[in-house]
Amino acid sequence: MTGPARSPRPHPGGALPAQRLAELDAEPVPARSLPASPATAAEARSAGWQLDDLWLPAVVLRDSALTHNLDRFARWCTEHGVELAPHGKTTMAPRLWSAQLAHGAWGLTAATVAQARVMRTCGVGRVLIANEVVEPAQLRWLADTLADPDFEPLCLVDSSDGLTVLERHLEPAERPLPVLLELGVAGRRTGVRGTAEALELAERIAGSPRLELAGIEGYEGALPQVRDGQAPEVARDWLARLTEFVVRADARGVFAANDEVLVTAGGSAYPDLVAGAFAAMPLLSRPVRFIVRSGCYLAHDDLLYERSSPLRSAADRDPLRPALSCFARVLSCPEPGRSLLGAGKRDVSFDIDLPVPRAMYREGVREPLDGRARIVELNDHHGFCDTEPGLLGVGDVVELGLSHPCTVFDKWQLIPVLDDADRVVDAVRTLF
Amino acid sequence: MTGPARSPRPHPGGALPAQRLAELDAEPVPARSLPASPATAAEARSAGWQLDDLWLPAVVLRDSALTHNLDRFARWCTEHGVELAPHGKTTMAPRLWSAQLAHGAWGLTAATVAQARVMRTCGVGRVLIANEVVEPAQLRWLADTLADPDFEPLCLVDSSDGLTVLERHLEPAERPLPVLLELGVAGRRTGVRGTAEALELAERIAGSPRLELAGIEGYEGALPQVRDGQAPEVARDWLARLTEFVVRADARGVFAANDEVLVTAGGSAYPDLVAGAFAAMPLLSRPVRFIVRSGCYLAHDDLLYERSSPLRSAADRDPLRPALSCFARVLSCPEPGRSLLGAGKRDVSFDIDLPVPRAMYREGVREPLDGRARIVELNDHHGFCDTEPGLLGVGDVVELGLSHPCTVFDKWQLIPVLDDADRVVDAVRTLF
Numbered sequence: 061m062t063g064p065a066r067s068p069r070p071h072p073g074g075a076l077p078a079q080r081l082a083e084l085d086a087e088p089v090p091a092r093s094l095p096a097s098p099a100t101a102a103e104a105r106s107a108g109w110q111l112d113d114l115w116l117p118a119v120v121l122r123d124s125a126l127t128h129n130l131d132r133f134a135r136w137c138t139e140h141g142v143e144l145a146p147h148g149k150t151t152m153a154p155r156l157w158s159a160q161l162a163h164g165a166w167g168l169t170a171a172t173v174a175q176a177r178v179m180r181t182c183g184v185g186r187v188l189i190a191n192e193v194v195e196p197a198q199l200r201w202l203a204d205t206l207a208d209p210d211f212e213p214l215c216l217v218d219s220s221d222g223l224t225v226l227e228r229h230l231e232p233a234e235r236p237l238p239v240l241l242e243l244g245v246a247g248r249r250t251g252v253r254g255t256a257e258a259l260e261l262a263e264r265i266a267g268s269p270r271l272e273l274a275g276i277e278g279y280e281g282a283l284p285q286v287r288d289g290q291a292p293e294v295a296r297d298w299l300a301r302l303t304e305f306v307v308r309a310d311a312r313g314v315f316a317a318n319d320e321v322l323v324t325a326g327g328s329a330y331p332d333l334v335a336g337a338f339a340a341m342p343l344l345s346r347p348v349r350f351i352v353r354s355g356c357y358l359a360h361d362d363l364l365y366e367r368s369s370p371l372r373s374a375a376d377r378d379p380l381r382p383a384l385s386c387f388a389r390v391l392s393c394p395e396p397g398r399s400l401l402g403a404g405k406r407d408v409s410f411d412i413d414l415p416v417p418r419a420m421y422r423e424g425v426r427e428p429l430d431g432r433a434r435i436v437e438l439n440d441h442h443g444f445c446d447t448e449p450g451l452l453g454v455g456d457v458v459e460l461g462l463s464h465p466c467t468v469f470d471k472w473q474l475i476p477v478l479d480d481a482d483r484v485v486d487a488v489r490t491l492f
Numbered sequence: 493m494t495g496p497a498r499s500p501r502p503h504p505g506g507a508l509p510a511q512r513l514a515e516l517d518a519e520p521v522p523a524r525s526l527p528a529s530p531a532t533a534a535e536a537r538s539a540g541w542q543l544d545d546l547w548l549p550a551v552v553l554r555d556s557a558l559t560h561n562l563d564r565f566a567r568w569c570t571e572h573g574v575e576l577a578p579h580g581k582t583t584m585a586p587r588l589w590s591a592q593l594a595h596g597a598w599g600l601t602a603a604t605v606a607q608a609r610v611m612r613t614c615g616v617g618r619v620l621i622a623n624e625v626v627e628p629a630q631l632r633w634l635a636d637t638l639a640d641p642d643f644e645p646l647c648l649v650d651s652s653d654g655l656t657v658l659e660r661h662l663e664p665a666e667r668p669l670p671v672l673l674e675l676g677v678a679g680r681r682t683g684v685r686g687t688a689e690a691l692e693l694a695e696r697i698a699g700s701p702r703l704e705l706a707g708i709e710g711y712e713g714a715l716p717q718v719r720d721g722q723a724p725e726v727a728r729d730w731l732a733r734l735t736e737f738v739v740r741a742d743a744r745g746v747f748a749a750n751d752e753v754l755v756t757a758g759g760s761a762y763p764d765l766v767a768g769a770f771a772a773m774p775l776l777s778r779p780v781r782f783i784v785r786s787g788c789y790l791a792h793d794d795l796l797y798e799r800s801s802p803l804r805s806a807a808d809r810d811p812l813r814p815a816l817s818c819f820a821r822v823l824s825c826p827e828p829g830r831s832l833l834g835a836g837k838r839d840v841s842f843d844i845d846l847p848v849p850r851a852m853y854r855e856g857v858r859e860p861l862d863g864r865a866r867i868v869e870l871n872d873h874h875g876f877c878d879t880e881p882g883l884l885g886v887g888d889v890v891e892l893g894l895s896h897p898c899t900v901f902d903k904w905q906l907i908p909v910l911d912d913a914d915r916v917v918d919a920v921r922t923l924f
Contacts, residue, residue, distance in 0.1 A: 090923045092606035095629060097613075115606050116627055149872065171873040172834065174524035174547050181529075191834070191873065192823040194887045195548055197527060218824050221886035249874055250824040250832050391624040392650050392682040400682050402604065402623070406902050406924070411837055440581065440898050441603040441623065442681055454653035455626045466872050470838050471902065473924070491522045492838070492905070 069143075069349070072185040072210070075162035076154060080183050084154055084489055091474040093118035094487070101155070104476055104487030111482035112424070116457065117388040117403035119468060121477045123485055125383035126156070126358065132380060133357040134163040136371060140335035145169045145188050145324070147355025151469045153488045154182040156358060167212070169353040173198035178491050180211055188324070189215040190277065190353060192222050192242070192250055199229040206233035214322075216277055218242040218251050223264055223271075230270045238274035239265060240322060241309075243302050248282040255305060259312060266314040273314050275322030275349075278302045285329035285368045287375075295330050299337035310344040319346070326352030332370035355466070359383045362461030363413040384468055386415060386460040388443060396449035399433075401458055404441040407471055413463035414438060417445060421457040433458065501575075501781070504617040504642070507594035508586060512615050516586055516921055523906040525550035526919070533587075536908055536919030543914035544856070548889065549820040549835035551900060553909045555917055557815035558588075558790065564812060565789040566595040568803060572767035577601045577620050577756070579787025582898045585907075585920045586614040588790060599644070601785040605630035610923050612643055620756070621647040622709065622785060624654050624674070624682055631661040638665035646754075648709055650674040650683050655696055655703075662702045670706035671697060672754060673741075675734050680714040687737060691744060698746040705746050707754025707781075710734045717761035717800045719807075727762050731769035742776040751778075758784030764802035787898070791815045794893030795845040816900055818847060818892040820875060828881035831865075833890055836873040839903055845895035846870060849877060853889040865890065 085105075088098035095113050096103070111120070137144045146160045148168040152175065157168055167186030170176040173195065176187040193199060193215045205211050217223050217239045230237060241262050244251020252258040265273045280299055284291045306323050315321045321344055326334035331352045338350040356365050360380035366372050373379040388403035408415050417433035419426050432451060437444040445458065452458070462468050469475070470492045477486035517537075520530035527545045528535070543552070569576045578592045580600040584607065589600055599618030602608040605627065608619040625631060625647045637643050649655050649671045662669060673694050676683020684690040697705045712731055716723045738755050747753045753776055758766035763784045770782040788797050792812035798804050805811040820835035840847050849865035851858050864883060869876040877890065884890070894900050901907070902924045909918035 090610065092604070092610075092924070097606070097609060113629065115629055172524070174529070177529060178522065178524075192832075192886075194823055195821050195834075197545065197547055218826065219886055222824060225887045244826050247827070247830075249871065249876070250826060253826055389627050391626055392654060394650065394676050394682060394685055395679070398679075400624075402627075405843055405899060410843070439681065444681070454624075454651055455657045467837060471924070492524070492903070 069166060070164050071161040071167050072212070073183070076158035077183040081154055081158060089473040089489065091487070093476060094474065099474060101474060101487040101489045104474065104484055107484070109476070109484040111387065111478055111484070113484070114387065114476060117386055117407045119384060119386045119407060119472055119475055121359070121475050121488055122381070122383050123477050123479050125360070125381035126477070129358050129360055129380050129383060130159055130163050132371065132378060133354065137352065140332070141339060142326070142331070142335050142350045142352045145351050145353050146358065147171070147190070147327070147353050148179055149175055150355035150466045151358065151488070152178065152490045152492050153469065154491065155488055157182065157184060160358065166349070166351060169355065173201060176213060177201065180205065185210055186212040187214070188353070189213065190279070192216050192218055194222055194225040196229040199226060200231060202237060203231045203233040206235050206237060214238045214240060214274055216240050216242040216250070217261065217265060218244060220261055220264065223261065223268070227268060227270055233270070236270055236272040238316070239271050240275045240277040240324065241265065241273060243276065243278045243305060245282040245298060249279070251278065255308070258305060259309065262309050262314040263312065272316035274316055274319070275324065276302065276306045276309065278325040279327065280325050280330050280334060281327035285327070287368060292330070292333060295333050296337065299325060299333055300340070303337050303341040307342055307344065315346065320349045321346055322349050322351060324351035324353060326354060328354040328356035328365050329368035359465035361463050361465055362416055362418070363463035382461060384462050384465055385418065386462060388458050388460060390452050390454055390456040390458065393452060393454055397446055399445040399447065399452040401443035401445050402441065403443050403460065405438045406440050408460065408462055409464045409467035410438050411464060411467050415443065415460035415462050417458050418461045419459045420452060421459070422453070435460070501598060502596050503593040503599050505615070508590035509615040513586055513590060521905045521921065523919070525908065526906065531906060533906060533919040533921045536906065536916055539916070541908070541916040543819070543910055543916070545916070546819065546908060549818055549839045551816060551818045551839060551904055551907055553791070553907055553920055554813070554815050555909050555911050557792070557813035558909070561790050561792055561812050561815060562591055562595050564803065564810060565786065569784065572764070573771060574758070574763070574767050574782045574784045577783050577785050578790065579603070579622070579759070579785050580611055581607055582787035583790065583901045583920070584610065584922045584924050585901065586923065587920055589614065589616060592790065598781070598783060601787065605633060608645060609633065612637065617642055618644040619646070620785070621645065622711070624648050624650055626654055626657040628661040631658060632663060634669060635663045635665045638667050638669060646670045646672060646706055648672050648674040648682070649693065649697060650676060652693055652696065655693065655700070659700060659702055665702070668702055668704040670748070671703050672707045672709040672756065673697065673705060675708065675710045675737060677714040677730060681711070683710065687740070690737060691741065694741050694746040695744065704748035706748055706751070707756065708734065708738045708741065710757045711759065712757055712762050712766060713759035717759070719800060724762070724765060727765050728769070731757060731765055735769050735773040739774055739776065747778065752781045753778055754781050754783060756783040756785060758786060760786040760788035760797050761800035791897035791901070793895050793897055794848055794850070795895035814893060816894050816897055817850065818894060820890050820892060822884050822886055822888040822890065825884060825886055829878055831877040831879060831884040833875035833877050834873065835875050835892065837870045838872050840892065840894055841896045841899035842870050843896060843899050847875065847892035847894050849890050850893045851891045852884060853891070854885070867892070
């Protein structure tokens with residue numbers, strides 16, 4: 061019996077192949093916020109553009125915040141004895157994935173096989189598809205990848221019916237497909253609900269010639285992600301049940317022989333609760349690899365994760381920094397206290413929170429808004445911004461803090477990256 | 493004094509240049525629902541794929557519905573004495589724009605200068621930017637286009653401050669920039685509120701050497717778009733005030749000499765009320781061109797516009813047909829009556845309504861759902877679907893009817909087009 065394997069087994073190959081990244085950087089794509097469109101990432105990097113040159117609305121990334129967050133969260137994972145398979149769905153940006161892998165990530169997480177396909181095309185070597193796969197064509201693709209010694213796919217199983225579909229459509233391959241059994245939250249998303257059912261499913265997977273049980277997965281983010289009241293305690297209890305289940309499954313001998321056991325949970329809100337549950341888990345019959353799958357830590361935000369992350373500014377001396385924001389122009393002030401900004405539902409996320417005005421710029425001078433302006437509604441291309449009368453004027457620029465990075469990234473194919481002097485030093489290409 | 497000019501002056505050039513469209517069709521783009529990705533539209537057209545080959549989730553367009561809606565709305569416009577500048581923001585799809593222009597559209601509408609820039613690159617010859625433009629770089633671009641005899645841009649002005657910004661940043665050009673004065677809805681979006689203020693602004697525009705007043709614009713879609721209760725009456729009253737204003741402005745002699753007057757309103761919900769208001773407008777001192785700007789009629793939908801369009805199925809014998817839907821796989825049925833579909837907030841619109849399950853497919857057999865399934869929540873990549881226990885099983889496919897096409901199109905770069913035998917006969921490329 062050996063203790064948990066806490067030494068990193070990083071992503072095979074580390075950063076992504078430079079040539080593939082360079083090819084992506086050379087492809088012209090629609091770039092509605094750049095002075096020229098279509099544009100390439102390479103062009104944005106060398107054109108000498110500034111924030112003032114951008115066509116607003118423009119969602120931008122801050123280089124210093126990205127660099128800080130990459131390092132800060134990598135250190136946090138090391139300090140907490142967990143490894144990171146960052147959720148690549150957040151950004152779908154090969155350059156950012158590469159930076160995460162170069163910072164020691166064990167692999168990437170994907171939500172869908174289509175995302176895993178993009179990742180593989182970009183040279184990602186290990187992808188944990190944190191979802192059930194029951195699509196015949198996608199299972200054929202997965203089986204094909206098993207012949208590729210440079211690619212390691214994993215996916216989830218959460219039901220006997222799902223397992224039957226997998227076995228029916230997974231064609232015989234060079235090696236079994238590694239799967240993790242998913243435990244779920246009652247009343248919420250995917251994942252087995254009961255322990256007895258889960259043990260039975262684990263044994264069926266263990267007995268399948270096409271599959272091997274690589275570990276156990278859960279997503280505590282299906283529970284409310286707030287730091288107030290009972291929510292963290294509820295998540296903690298659920299995570300304790302997850303690790304308890306891992307111990308019971310290990311006792312049944314269901315995990316693939318000759319390999320470590322993967323135990324994974326953790327979005328960007330509760331990785332500390334996850335790490336705590338992992339640390340409290342008893343030793344198993346074989347080495348264990350503890351993996352968190354946070355994706356939003358890299359961009360962080362001004363709202364959702366600034367309320368919920370263990371590295372939010374209210375909870376940590378070296379917090380994550382919001383890297384994304386949106387600059388928008390005041391188009392019209394048709395009534396006292398009502399300004400219309402030129403940014404809307406197609407530019408920024410609105411599924412969790414509306415954007416929050418952080419600062420205004422008039423004739424190039426920045427003034428913090430400190431709660432004096434509020435977005436009350438978004439149309440497709442307009443934001444309704446309420447202030448004291450006269451605060452904003454036509455032609456002013458407002459910088460909006462954002463929530464939920466996942467639904468910001470997917471609205472832009474090329475996102476300019478600014479340095480702290482507001483120069484465009486790069487552009488991040490996304491592949492949605 | 494001449495009567496309203498009701499003979500069409502269609503888009504210069506009609507359909508878009510075939511070569512530019514072919515170039516776009518030959519560019520590989522991420523295509524997460526296609527069997528190969530990246531893929532080109534040309535490839536999708538010739539590969540011989542079927543619905544069954546698609547990687548779900550897949551948003552698809554129905555060829556027959558598109559063809560029908562193109563023709564049906566063009567006929568409706570002719571019958572109602574209005575011309576069409578369809579809102580290109582809905583699809584941002586050059587192939588669809590081209591079809592709309594080939595069906596007699598007068599030009600395209602854009603919400604932003606960035607969209608107008610894409611349209612011009614694709615060969616669109618006339619773009620009504622139905623928005624205020626106060627961005628210095630964008631005004632420079634607009635001024636530059638005035639030197640292009642093959643491009644006719646128009647934009648809106650709704651305030652004295654906005655006009656000042658325009659005059660400051662519009663560099664001297666070969667000809668004045670044609671603008672429309674925007675009338676607004678109290679408490680809502682952009683647009684001048686009071687008649688006196690609007691007349692004063694019209695006179696300032698008329699006196700500007702850089703601008704000419706081409707007409708009057710309003711957007712009744714800023715009012716509630718429902719057919720129940722007082723809503724249509726409120727919209728009708730507001731539209732009557734708009735045409736009344738046109739008459740008063742004409743009496744002041746503010747419209748550009750030697751040209752027709754443009755009068756435009758009309759999204760996809762109330763074009764009938766708009767056409768009614770236009771028809772009731774007295775003659776002006778010069779010819780009038782009445783333009784509606786509906787964009788969503790082309791895709792129509794199952795919810796928002798199926799409730800509100802004059803061509804909804806409950807109101808017309810030859811109604812618009814919903815052309816967009818999303819096919820998603822049942823990934824898991826973890827509790828009785830709860831199924832998780834593999835489609836979420838990044839695949840379909842959710843800003844007005846959640847999707848509605850129309851039909852299920854099991855082993856290739858289609859069964860209408862007729863209200864027996866309901867989407868109750870969307871996560872990024874999952875849809876929570878509630879049914880009577882046992883109705884759906886893992887591996888079943890659900891076809892989802894959608895709402896608000898604008899926030900569906902912008903989630904996909906390449907949308908497969910199916911014929912009525914579920915063959916992929918084309919793919920529509922979007923340029924967001």
